[in-house]
Amino acid sequence: MNLPPRQRSPLNLIRPDGPRPNATMFNSYNNILNTTALKFAATHPGTKAMVFDTFSFLSSVLDNPASYGITNTTNYCPNYDAPDIDTNYAAYGCQPIPEYFWYNTGHITYHTHEILAKELADSSMTEAEKTPQASSSLDILEVALAPEMPATHAEEKDLERQGGTGTVPPLKWNGANDPDNPLNWSKRKKNLHVFTPALISFSATLGSSLIAPSLPFLSHTFHVSSTVAILPLSTYVLALALGPLLAAPLSESLGRKPVYLISVPLGCLFTLGCGFSQNMWSLCILRFFAGMAYSPALAIGAGSIADCFTAERRASPSAWYIMSPFLGPALGPVIGSFVTVRKSWRWTQWTLIFFSIFAFLPLLLTSETLHSRILKRRAKSLDQLLPPSPPLAAKIHLLLTVTLLRPIHMLFTEPIVAFLSLYVAFNFSVLFSFFAAFPFVFETVYSFDTEQSGLVFLAIGIGCFLAILTVLLCDRYLYQPLVERSHDKGNSGIVAPEYRLYPAMLGSFGLPVGLFWFAWSAREGVHWIVPVIGAVPFAWGNLSVFIASANYLIDTYQASTGASALAANGLLRYILGAVFPLFTLQMYENLGTSWATSLLAFIVVAMLPVPWVLWIWGKQIRSGSAYDTIKA
Template sequence: MQGEHFDSDTETEKMSAPSDSSSALSASVPIATTTFDLEKTTSSRPQGSRHEAALDRTITSAYDWTGPDDPDDPLNWSLAKKIYHTVIPGLQAFVVTFGSSVYTPSVPEVAKHFDVSLTVALLPLTVYVLGLGFGPTISAPISESWGRRAVYVWFFLPSLLFTMGAGFSNTFAGLVICRFLAGTVGSGTLAVGAGSNSDLWAPIHRAVASSIFLMAPFLGPALGPAVGGYVAMKMNWRWTQWLILFWGVLAYAITLPQKETYKRIILERRAKKLNVQGPPSLVPPGVNKLRFILVVTIARPLRMLFTESIVAFFSVYTAFNFSVLFGFFAAFPIVFRSPYPEIQIYHFNTGEAGLVFLGIGIGVVLGTLIAIATDRLIYRKKTLKRQAQGDFMPLLPEERLYAAMLGSCLLPIGLFWFAWTSRADVHWIVPVLGTIPFGIGNFLVFCSCILYLIDTYGPLYGASAAAANGLLRYALGAVFPLFTVQMYRAMGVAWATSLFGFVTVALLPIPWVLYKYGPRIRMRSAFTPGK
């Protein structure tokens, strides 16, 4: 290639990674310079000055925390302040993902209103989910340049405005476009929420906050139809968008008083206030900034998805599980509302059919509690035991897989349970109860997967691996509802759901195999720390 040349992997290996970054870009972008700039700054003043010590402290404070008790470090904030800043990404993530599914009970009304087929009427759902997958490629660089708060404030508000546009749409094309844009800009919190938790909590205390945040992308879609069903039945489809807007405005009002938590941005502002040079640029000297961002946020995750076996297999696993959840948005109305003559089972109304998603919601909550308990009883206990013996090395990443191994067994149990009990001669509560182990397993596999990827690839490449996982997860999730109706009508409820179950059985060995052979696989990786 002529002109400027930049190889992301070669260059970043020569640079040290930030220790506190977890967003899609922050955990992947290295610090490009060393203490040379600090030495250059301090050497420019007369030696022996009586202000020398004070100047040293001033300049150093613009490069790093002044010590473990630095009051500007979010780790040292009060418990109430940390909880408040932890709630913000979880609340926004819940509203954004709730917005994906609250629309689904009104699909028949939308189809009739705009004179389109039921499959076409699902497009506002699928493009919204697609936006959730691609949006982080925009929001992650914004987070690096202007901080976490900028994403929560600048991205969430336009999402609400596009939601308002969707509610006022008088054409189907306008509805689809507004929903896609609402999902795209609203997904910013999904990209940087984990980074905020890393800013606020030390690793040994981070599991609870991370589990609660990771719960939002599953709990939101599960509760959406439960609420949207009665809204669509009592009002009309536009009120599903007004409902998103109402909760979104409330979440946005709670967001506004927050402070910045990202270390580099805090230090930059401190340096500006002290009128000294701040932290070095994230972009290596001589490298085009736009190209560097594109490499880090898009090219590297895609490369890891196709070249790293750990990323590929776990991403396919979690993406399929997540897609089945979104496929149920089209399947559950077939089972419980029976709109097609060939499938007559329970004959619920729109509101009642939406309530069956609460089974998955209960499963997600139980999965969160199990994930926290697993961390406390196994991972944290082993860590404290090693530290008591003077060994402060982190545990192997495979210690994160216990929850996934449990979840991998629960997924097919829940799917086969639902498949073969969804019959007119079986009470409706029985298949609904089958969705609980599915919800537990889905969350456990996902939560364990993300922690395993971050522990495996470290702060430098861990977020790129997680970004690859998210991109595939939402891309497949957007597609599944489009063929689920046809599949269930052609195969029937039992065999269509069983097909999903058979796939989860085929994918079940992944966490077990990684637990046994993960260390060998990691040794061959070009992206693990030290390579």
């Protein structure tokens, strides 16, 4: 139960003594709410613009109130005008939460800013209908859905056909144990929906590095420089940065499974064309579109897992899923080196198709996981009247302002997002620079052939497994006890997000250790296994920092803007990952292995304090955010 504001004077779009709205009225109010909210959010950073169709939104709150922080759905917070309510809320059975939703005797309220209240009032009500809006400390608007209005003649026909009573029936689960709810699926079925997105994500990122051992062959085949030969790798990685920005909103509209079903075959077609390319530019263009097609799994895989697991049960499946996009780049050179030598560089592309088909097959056994799509599909099968959808203009506006512009805005205005994203992106870029550096170093110093150089990347895979183990141990023995303690104190398991940073603080030391180790051991007179081992702590630190940072961003910005924070992180990560390989060879040729790698290590050392600074001063930094952040 949230703590309601004092001196509340609700603005009711429908008068309390008026009739309950029907579908026609909901359509009108949806247009007003969506258009005005998006217009307001576009000019006021930090505002949470919620675009929704009314019944679908209200049903989602009623079906799973706990996900909105509602722990008591029976009545309003009692005595909310008590003098000590702000400091002694627990005594009144209240819990303050970031989202201001609650349910009481059949109606839902939601809050936005006071300025939006005036705009909504001016655009939707006559002067006689306007209710004065009293200012409050939270600057909110309450929109209440009140008594019933008779349906139109056409709507009455529809409702008679389905046994309705004059209102659009809410789309909701049939109780907490509804078997159609992905949260209630069997463990085996849930695991299938973790394994499948992970396998597709692995294939998508495998495609980035599978071509890495072929770079000298591309240079020879197309008569281009070694730098130009890297472009097919860079264009693919760049596409992995841009594709998720479009895939995420598509999945929320069409559902998760249709996006998977369309994207993987499309990626296979573009990859097939890559293998038949007759010049460098056609290869680069087709690689870019292949990356765009494969990229949705990187954006919506985490959403599929969130659909199937509650927050308390999500750590382990999320960790295994997150590992897959890191294993792909690590194992790509291993596979690609053997394919290139024993077949040709063209077969590296066709090999990706085989992996994609293997990942696609279990997808045929999966089900849709997006809750709203499942409910709508079930309602349609039962011949129920579906809630109205937001207008197309509102959807496009949401895509532009929230999905595309907000991540960029956060990247430049939010210190937490900016520094964590830069830290993670640089580490990730060093990993991608290894695609050019490892073959150069081991072929120059140790006279490795292409296949032997590819096997070196197995060290990266070992480091990734160690990172997953670290994250799981930190969650089990450091974070979960804090969650249990919070439950015992009646705080609903809320824990300060800084406690998510344990793996990042540990991993921050592994990054420079691994780089300096590699830098000064890769030389004549030192066995080749020594620099190979040095790659392990780097890979361990890299993935540990990434997972901890992702958890920290989600916990800090929560559902409202957490996805945008992660999108900003991913955008910068893959853009830098696309750029770094382009100058890696020149850097190693001019500086030498020791100083080129040491330069990267020194930069990593300079960034090492980032998780530690957030651990110490994270709460103060969060309090100055323009966006809504957790108050723990």
